Amino acid sequence: MALGFCGRVLRVDLTSRHTWVEEVPDATYERWLGGVGLGSTILYREVGPEIGWDHPDNRVILASGPLAGTRLSGSGVLAAVTRGPMTGGACSTQANGFYGAYLKTQGYDAVVIQGQSPEAVYLLVHEGGKAELRSAQHLLGLDTWELGERLKAELNLKTASIFGIGPAGENRVRFAALVGDKGHVAAHNGVGAVLGAKRLKAIVVARGPGRPRVHNEAELDRARKALSDHSKSREFGVRMQAYGTASSVLTHYRAGSLPIRNLTTNILPEAENLSGQRMRQTPALKLKPQPCWACNLRHHCQTVTVLEGPNAGFEGEEPEFEAMTGMGSALGITDTVAAVVLANVVDRMGMDINETAWSVGFAIECLSEGILSRQDVDGLDLGWGKPEAARQLIERIACREGIGDLLADGVKEAAKRIGGRALELAVFTEKGNSPRGHDHRAVWAELLDTCVSNTGTIEATGGYMDFSLLGLPPRKDAFDAVETAFYNAKMNGYRQFQDSLGCCRFCVDHPPLMVDALNAITGWSWSFGDAMAMGRRVVHQLRAFNFRSGITAEGERPSRRYGSVPVDGPAKGAHFTADWPRVLATYYEGMGWDPTSGKPLPETLRALGQDELIPVFWSS
Amino acid sequence: MEAAGSFRELFGRPVRPGGGQRAEAEGGPPPVLILSVPEGTTVEGLVRLLAEDYPAFGAVAYEKGRLAGAFQIVIGDRLLELAGGWQRVLVENDNVVLLPPFEGG
Numbered sequence: 001m002a003l004g005f006c007g008r009v010l011r012v013d014l015t016s017r018h019t020w021v022e023e024v025p026d027a028t029y030e031r032w033l034g035g036v037g038l039g040s041t042i043l044y045r046e047v048g049p050e051i052g053w054d055h056p057d058n059r060v061i062l063a064s065g066p067l068a069g070t071r072l073s074g075s076g077v078l079a080a081v082t083r084g085p086m087t088g089g090a091c092s093t094q095a096n097g098f099y100g101a102y103l104k105t106q107g108y109d110a111v112v113i114q115g116q117s118p119e120a121v122y123l124l125v126h127e128g129g130k131a132e133l134r135s136a137q138h139l140l141g142l143d144t145w146e147l148g149e150r151l152k153a154e155l156n157l158k159t160a161s162i163f164g165i166g167p168a169g170e171n172r173v174r175f176a177a178l179v180g181d182k183g184h185v186a187a188h189n190g191v192g193a194v195l196g197a198k199r200l201k202a203i204v205v206a207r208g209p210g211r212p213r214v215h216n217e218a219e220l221d222r223a224r225k226a227l228s229d230h231s232k233s234r235e236f237g238v239r240m241q242a243y244g245t246a247s248s249v250l251t252h253y254r255a256g257s258l259p260i261r262n263l264t265t266n267i268l269p270e271a272e273n274l275s276g277q278r279m280r281q282t283p284a285l286k287l288k289p290q291p292c293w294a295c296n297l298r299h300h301c302q303t304v305t306v307l308e309g310p311n312a313g314f315e316g317e318e319p320e321f322e323a324m325t326g327m328g329s330a331l332g333i334t335d336t337v338a339a340v341v342l343a344n345v346v347d348r349m350g351m352d353i354n355e356t357a358w359s360v361g362f363a364i365e366c367l368s369e370g371i372l373s374r375q376d377v378d379g380l381d382l383g384w385g386k387p388e389a390a391r392q393l394i395e396r397i398a399c400r401e402g403i404g405d406l407l408a409d410g411v412k413e414a415a416k417r418i419g420g421r422a423l424e425l426a427v428f429t430e431k432g433n434s435p436r437g438h439d440h441r442a443v444w445a446e447l448l449d450t451c452v453s454n455t456g457t458i459e460a461t462g463g464y465m466d467f468s469l470l471g472l473p474p475r476k477d478a479f480d481a482v483e484t485a486f487y488n489a490k491m492n493g494y495r496q497f498q499d500s501l502g503c504c505r506f507c508v509d510h511p512p513l514m515v516d517a518l519n520a521i522t523g524w525s526w527s528f529g530d531a532m533a534m535g536r537r538v539v540h541q542l543r544a545f546n547f548r549s550g551i552t553a554e555g556e557r558p559s560r561r562y563g564s565v566p567v568d569g570p571a572k573g574a575h576f577t578a579d580w581p582r583v584l585a586t587y588y589e590g591m592g593w594d595p596t597s598g599k600p601l602p603e604t605l606r607a608l609g610q611d612e613l614i615p616v617f618w619s620s
Numbered sequence: 621m622e623a624a625g626s627f628r629e630l631f632g633r634p635v636r637p638g639g640g641q642r643a644e645a646e647g648g649p650p651p652v653l654i655l656s657v658p659e660g661t662t663v664e665g666l667v668r669l670l671a672e673d674y675p676a677f678g679a680v681a682y683e684k685g686r687l688a689g690a691f692q693i694v695i696g697d698r699l700l701e702l703a704g705g706w707q708r709v710l711v712e713n714d715n716v717v718l719l720p721p722f723e724g725g
Contacts, residue, residue, distance in 0.1 A: 236721050248722040255692050255719050256699060321723075442699065463723060466683070474688045479701040570699045 002026045003215045004066035004521035005034065009042075010108045010131055012123060014198050015056055015115030019131040024109065030524075033534060034065030034109050036092045036455075037500035039081025040541045042112055043090065049549045053085040053190070054172065054197035056116035062163075062203065063110035064100030065502025066521055069212045069293075072224050073231065074504025076101035076293025078163065078180075084189030084456050085174040086355070086410055087432045089546035091189030092455040092499065096301070097181030098161040098207075100502045101293040105208035117199040122164070124155070126206035136201035141167060143348035144179035145316065147202055157206050164202030165192045166350025168398040172196045173408040175355035179347055182290055182303060183317025187352040189433060189456025215523030223517040228296045230510045234464070240506065241297050243276030245321040250275055252325070256442035256571035259330045261384055262361035263427060263439055263561055266569025270334035274324040282336050284308045287318055297507060304340060311337060316344030322437030323347075326357030330437065331364065332384025342387055342394070349398035358427045358434045359397065359407040359414065360390055365425050371418065378402040410434070412559070427562045430555040433457065435562065442571035444484045447563070452488075452556045452587060452598075454542035460492035464509045467491070469528055481576055485583045489590025493535030500538065537608050539591075540600055544616045553598030556584060657710060663693060664706040666716065680720065692719040 001007035011020050024038075032041045039061035051057045061081040068075050078099035084091030103111070107129040120136040139147060144166040151162050163180030169192035176192030179185045180203075186192075195201075214220055231237045239247040252258040253271040260268045272278055279285055287302040295301070302318040319327070323343035333339050346353045364382045366372040374380075378396065380403070381389045396404025407414050411434060415426035428434045433456045440447035445461045453459035467474055470490050477483055498505060501514065508514055515531050518524065557563070563577035576583070585595040592604030599617040606614075657666060664687065671678030682688055693700040694717040695708065710716070 234721070236723055239720075239722075245723070251719050251722040254694055254717055255722075468683065474683050474686050476687075477701050477705070478692070479699070570694055570697060571702060572698070574699075574702055 002029045003213050003523055004518075005029050006104055006107050006109045006210075008108060009038075009110040009112055010125065010129070012111060012113045012131065012133070013115040014113065014117040014121065014133070014200060017117070017121075017133050019133070021129075022112075029066070031534070031537070033497070033500035033518075034068070035063050035077070035079035035094075035500035035502055036081055036496055037534065037538050038065075038110055039063050039079060039092065040090065040538050040545070042110075043081050043083070044541050044545050046114075047083055047545075051083065053083045053088065053194055056198070057114060058083050058194060058197075060113040060191065060194055060198070061110055062099070062103075062113070063502075064103045065109075065500055067508070067517055068100035068502030069102075069104040070214065070220065070224075070521065071294055072220075072503055072508060072517060073228055073294055073296040074292055074507030075502055076161070077502050077504055078161075078178075078184075078186060079499055079502070080178055080186040080191045082191055082194045083549075084191060085172075085193050086189045086434075087456050087546075087551065089431070089456070089549055089551045090454055090542040091191055091194075092542070093186040093188040093191055093457060094499055095163070095178065095180065095184040095186040096292045096504045097163075097184040098159075098293045099163060099181065099203075099205055102159075102161045102205040102207045104212055105210040106205060107208070107210050111203065113195075113198060113200060116197065120170075120199045120201045122151070122202035122204060123200065124204045124206075126157075126160075126204075126208070128208055128210075139201050140170060143167065144350045145182070145344075145348050148180060148182065151202060151204055155204065157204070159207040161205045162202060164350075165195050165200075166348060166398065168350045168408075169193060169196035170201075171398065171400045171408070173351060173398060173400065174410050174413075175352040176350050177352050179350050181292070183301070183344075183347055184292070185347060185353070187354065187457075190352075192350050212521070214521050216520045219520035220517060223513050223520055227508050227510055227513045227517065230513065231507050232296060237297065237506070241299050243280065244300055244302070244318055245506075246274065246276035246279065246319065246324045248321055249324060252321075252438065253329075254570065256566060256569045256574075257439045259325050259357075259437055259439045261332045262330065262358070262365045262425065263441070263564065264365065264567075266439065266442075266566050266571065268329055268332075268334065271329060273334045273336050274328040274339055276318075278336050279304075279318065279340065284337050285340065290317065292504065295504070295507060300506065304344075306337060306341065309337060311341045314341055314344070316340070316347065319343035323353045325437040326353045327390070330357040330361050331387075331390055333387050333390070334385065335387065338387035342391055345391055345394055349394060351394075351398060354437050355410055355434050356394060356397065357437060359411045360393055362411050362414065362422075362426050363393060363403065363407060366418065366422055369421070369425070371420070371422050371425070376403065415559075424560050426559055428559045429562065430557050430559070431551065432555075439566070440562070441564065441566050441574060441576065444478060444481065444576045445488055447558060447576055448485060448488055448583060448587060451558055452584070454539060454546050458495075459539065460488050460495055462495065463505050465491050465494065466511065469511055470532075479574055481579065481583050482586050484576075485586035486590050489587050492539055492591065493532045495535065496538035497531040497535035500534070533608060537610060540605060540608060540610055540613060543600065544613045547599070548616050553584070553588075556598065661710050662707050663695065663700060663704075663710065663716070666710060667706075691721055693717065694719060
């Protein structure tokens with residue numbers, strides 16, 4: 001069995017309430033690693049184009065990776081792969097916490113869930129790999145935070161990873177998320193809705209006795225220290241340790257990439273109120289470190305308690321950057337405590353905070369523009385900077401009540417149903433997903449990536465990249481559309497490699513050192529080129545999965561608002577989509593795809609050893 | 621010139637007595653560095669001058685001898701790329717904001 005892996009996955013059929021163990025050949029790991037790599041190959045093999053996201057035969061693969069459970073910082077990541085409801089295509093989304101580490105202590109690299117239970121159940125993995133499905137009828141209606149607390153007490157487990165769905169998942173809100181371990185969220189493309197359709201309320205993995213088998217402990221320790229030094233010393237790491245990811249709020253604001261009032265402006269003088277620095281200066285908030293597995297950025301994740309005011313006693317996690325922008329600037333809210341509370345309400349309901357923010361902002365703008373009436377929004381006092389009304393709307397979305405039911409299928413679907421000018425205001429991609437909580441009109445690389453990605457969220461961008469590893473000079477101009485497309489294409493694959501390892505991107509984000517760590521664990525001799533090839537295989541496999549489901553390049557464009565030109569602020573006048581066909585053609589060519597259809601060329605697939613995908617794209 | 625973030629983080633040491641670090645930690649405005657540069661100095665020239673004076677900054681600003689894309693610059697409330705680019709010549713009272721590498725999450 002390949003070192004670094006358990007060599008087996010836990011299979012769960014909710015229809016028959018049957019669980020079994022499946023051996024995984026070494027060759028599968030050598031080709032796909034774990035995480036999204038392992039997940040995508042199972043998804044591609046077992047979920048045909050006729051199987052919709054809510055069909056019992058859809059699979060949810062919850063995977064760890066070869067680095068998981070070691071002393072490497074943040075190596076407890078959960079990677080979720082399924083067919084997601086937002087795009088109807090592949091979903092790959094990650095959450096940090098403890099799941100990936102604990103799953104390996106129980107002897108599994110992944111849990112593969114299929115079927116549909118007649119009533120709500122939860123999965124318990126404990127006692128050296130024993131798997132049980134237990135009734136969750138008594139847990140229905142609990143929010144994600146309550147769910148974790150209740151199960152922990154009920155099972156008397158001191159150390160367990162508990163992920164589950166909230167009311168939104170139970171009600172199949174299409175952007176429902178999988179939330180656990182006190183505030184970690186696999187947010188994108190509606191994995192929580194898929195679990196809701198399967199009536200699986202939670203997955204509990206106790207910490208077991210197993211330990212990862214490592215080829216060269218000394219070499220792993222060297223790589224671990226070097227990775228730790230890198231993540232702690234780089235500029236963003238220094239700030240994140242002290243102030244969390246929301247430390248970048250003011251920087252984004254100054255760069256024109258803070259999302260403000262549904263992208264109607266880039267001016268918000270009080271933006272700093274949403275920063276991690278301001279959270280720490282607010283007397284009404286008490287923060288306490290809540291690190292993930294083996295995390296060396298110990299002050300990044302914290303729990304937060306509201307000490308005074310109308311929300312006194314409220315408990316949650318310190319919101320990440322996207323949560324503070326989504327529930328803050330995107331809705332015109334600049335009250336620090338209000339944004340913190342709202343962000344946690346979304347997490348507790350179990351929804352993707354990005355799509356929630358675009359949906360609520362869209363509803364506010366529709367009301368202010370007279371596209372929706374007060375009656376249409378159930379009489380809610382919606383408006384920019386009104387947290388109480390936003391909270392009421394969020395709870396309605398989670399329960400699919402009134403106006404909430406319209407928004408519960410995502411902002412694109414809501415805009416289509418309202419029709420007319422509503423489509424001009426909504427922020428989405430034509431594939432059906434929506435961007436992270438940034439204003440990508442000033443971050444062109446992410447705008448393009450969000451549109452062309454095969455995962456329902458960004459696929460190639462985000463985080464650190466040393467372009468010299470790809471034989472490229474540093475980028476010259478972030479506002480050169482063609483250069484943006486070219487660099488996106490060249491770097492695509494790296495993130496998929498990273499998401500196949502089982503480690504947090506914030507902690508482990510130095511390409512050569514990541515490869516060193518992988519080799520130290522497995523005893524392999526991978527190069528960075530091998531890692532990139534593996535990641536690009538994942539990209540192509542997911543693209544083939546989507547393509548055979550009818551998801552083609554036609555949907556690879558932003559909505560009118562998402563691709564619009566900023567009217568003010570630091571990026572005023574910047575127009576990325578002015579020559580969108582040229583941008584796409586450059587990206588497709590850089591990927592080795594047909595510049596018009598976006599179909600991977602046969603020679604590209606052959607070079608990656610993926611001949612079997614050629615007929616998917618070129619059969620007719 | 622301002623550094624949105626921290627001068628200490630970006631430059632490796634305070635850029636003036638006191639460094640403004642305490643003010644930043646307590647939520648005050650980022651410190652401002654007032655510089656006089658020779659007439660005709662471009663933004664690229666300014667970055668080169670700073671990199672010489674502050675090697676820690678130089679390590680961020682340059683990758684293998686070339687200007688890196690790791691940080692952004694705002695000049696006159698506009699992103700540099702949209703305000704004349706690296707060859708823009710600085711003029712009296714130009715306010716240059718250095719945005720250290722940042723991410724979301």
